[in-house]
Amino acid sequence: MSTRFILGATVVAAVLSLGTAAWAQGAAPSGNADQGKRLFVNDGCYQCHGYVGQGGNAGPRLAPAPVAFEAFSKQLREPQHDMPPYGEKILSDKDAADIYAYLQTVPKPPAVKDIPLLNQ
Amino acid sequence: MSKTSRTGVDRRKFLKGAALAGAATLAAPPVPGQAQSTAPAAGAAAGSTPLPTAQTAAAETGAPAHVRVLTQETCGSDFMVDCIKSLGIEYICSNPGSSFRSLQDSIITYGGNKSPEFIMCCHEESSVGMAHGYAKIEGKPAGVFAHGTVGLQHAAMGIYNAYCDRVPVYMVIGNGLDATKRRPGVEWLHTVQDACAMVRDFTKWDDTPASLQHFAESAVRAYKIATTPPMEPVVLVADGELQENPIPPDEKPRIPKLPRTAPPQGDSGAVAEAAKLLVDAENPVILADRCARTPAGIGLLVQLAEALQAPVCDLGGRMNFPSRHPLNQSNRTRALVQQADVILGIEMTDFWGATNEFEDQLHRTSKSVIKDATKRISLSSTDLNHKSNYQDFERFADVDVAITGDAEATLPALIEAVKRQIDAGRRSTLDDRGRKLGAAHKGLLERARADAAVGWDASPISTARMCMEVWNQIKGEDWSMVSPTGGVSRWPQRLWDFQKHYQHIGDSGGYGVGYAAPSSVGAALANRKYGRLTVSIQPDGDLMYAPGVLWTAAHHRIPMLAVMHNNRAYHQEVMHLQRMSNRRNRGVEMASVGCAITGPNIDYAKLAQSMGWYAEGPISDPKDLGPALQRAIAVVKRGEPAMVDVVTQPR
DSSP states (O other): OOHEEEEEEHHHHHHHHHHOOOOOOOOOOOOOOOHHHHHHTTTTHHHHHHHHSSOOOOOOOOOOSSOOOOHHHHHHHHTTTOOOOOOTTTTOHHHHHHHHHHHHOOOOOGGGGGGGGGGO | OOOOHHOOOOHHHHHHHHHHHHHHHHHOOOOOHHHHHHHHHHHHHOOOOOOOHHHHHHHHHOOOOOOOOOOOSHHHHHHHHHHHHHTTOOOOEEEEOGGHHHHHIIIITTTOOOOOOOOSSSSHHHHHHHHHHHHHHHHSOOOOEEEEEHHHHHHHHHHHHHHHHHHOOOOEEEOOGGGGGGTTTTTHTTTTTTTOOOGGSSSSSOOOSSSHHHHHHHHHHHHHHSSSSSSEEEEEEEHHHHHSSSSOOTTOOOEEEEOOOOOOOOOEEEEEEEHHHHHHHEEEEEEEESOOHHHHHHHHHHHHHHTTTTOEEEHHHOOOSSSTSBBGGGHHHHHHHHOEEEEEEESOOHHHHEEEEEEEEESEEEEEEETTEEEEEESGGGGGGGSSSSSSOOOOOOOOEEEEEHHHHHHHHHHHHHTTTTHHHHHHHHHHHHHHHHHHHHHHHHHHHHHHHHTTSSSSSSSSHHHHHHHHHHHTOOOEEEESOGGGEOOOOOOHHOGGGOOOOOOOOOOOTTTHHHHHHHHHHHTTTTOOOEEEEEEEETTTTOOHHHHHHHHHOOEEEEEEOOSBOOOOHHHHHHHHHTTTTTOSSTTTTTTOSSSOOHHHHHHHHHHTTTEEEEOSSSHHHHHHHHHHHHHHTTEEEEEEEEEOOOO
16 A cells, blocks of 8 residues: 555656646647547546546646646656656647646636535 | 374274274163164164164165264364364354364354354455454454365465455364365365465465364464464464364363463664664654554554654554644655655555655656665564565665564654653754644645545546545544545545544555455454444445455444445556556557446445345435435444445546
């Protein structure tokens, strides 16, 4: 169990660092969120990150408010740690843009204070 | 064979000798009250048909040309039960088997089926899994009976899990060494020369006693070895002849006294050295894996952490440290390890893994994540019992001070040594560090709550939502969470208030799938007499290994709540398949083949209901979950098992 726990912590830490790293902050390409949602499931993203990108032990939180597209894309193509590499042969740039568009549509969750079960 | 056995009265010799007495009985007048020996004579007196001679009987039935004695007043297995009772073993978890039929009979008749009680299992893997879970709650082993061949083969994975998890399991297996005494056919197939060889690499000790006195001494020795840290499974062979033969009249086997064994304590010089390193450290971190093996262990670790005002990362091998203690920093383990100048690893499975980063990519790479000058201290009893074949010892870790000894036995000395070395000035510095850690702890809890809120209303239900719905129902009870939590992203440890040793019992140890269901039932069996509310979050794939353990829980009225983590796949393996497919640029669309548990979806509620459980589900709408859990817990409080099947997100 310890290895798994630590691995989970590692991945979380790595992606947290993605969020604050000095990646180029270019505009995200436009994408089709509906198609992205399908790809998010068909390409297995949800297996580690959850259906709405909420994250967990196996993969970090992706949504809402995903990291900049450049950081997102770099992690897809040249992943840090154990994430499988998604090369262009299996996930086109358009697919990546669609998935990113989907993640951008994931709504903010209710405030913690408004969820009684999270206040005990 | 021992001298006693050679010269004693074995079953066949006894029968042969008794035949003479039986023959004499035939000619003697009937004696009331001697059922077996008097019945034929009584028949002869009352009936008109003369008794057949022994020769006639043999000719007609193929029986040996002597009169058989068919009953006996004593048997070796009764004495074996006396041995087992002397050890205080409460339960024998077992699927019935002919190679230990005598022992089973002695348990349920001679022994009164109480202390130990025979708990009927439907698979030997379940038997061992139950004993595994039981021991982690109760702090002592349960017994497991099994065939020496096919039963032990089934049991082997469970034994390996217990071995890796440093948990004692007391195995007694049936076998029949004397080839001339075996029944033709199956009994030969169920016999093996060296029964324990199959599991010797992952048990701590085994023996094949050749006499009852030998059995008694080995029974006590096995218990002593199993329960001395590092605790591990042991195996005793109960020979069939030894079980079934009468106890020879001239044999008076005695049961040795079970010694109170003091666990091994670490060397005092090494303890003092470790204490100095810890007190002088600016950024120490304590990693605790299987530190607390008794209720006292948590208190000791709290004392050490508070003396040092050092962060503790509970790696989850046991319930080591209160989850809401300000010094609990488990959710930022890697960051603390990276910045540490001293790391104390207690009863670690994998110290190397805790201080290194390993990438499972096409080219496997690793690098240290700690600073060059960081001092590492290990405190572990596992160093006392390494074996070669199975690689549970993990990669060799560089450590500066390796204290070989049981953590709980050594911590009092370490705490005292630490306190002695802290003067007033140092105390002030440490307290300041403690305040900062307390603030960080609050931040971690807030962060966990914010993370849990994402996907709160999603369907399939998020594992965070499921865990918090469970917590909402049990938080006011005397609860015991008995299943592993890694598969649900450790939400319980992040958000629940863990305080007591029985509120978390770790993982399988060897990652052999099929552990969670039987170990949870075994833990619930141990919890039953304390009236605790046992809860497991049951992985779906794990349950399908041997779901018959559900029947065992219902049959023996073992109350527990099982909440199905029904993500409809072996998701760990899906992720491995994704890695392989993507590495080869083939895409992951096929990764669920061979891993998904769909087509058809399994109706776990019906499965449980068919075996006597109260069950609801499948539940996909998070709003329905709370009321279902409430109804199920009401059933559990009546003393029965109940299940709620929850269709969840993967992790």
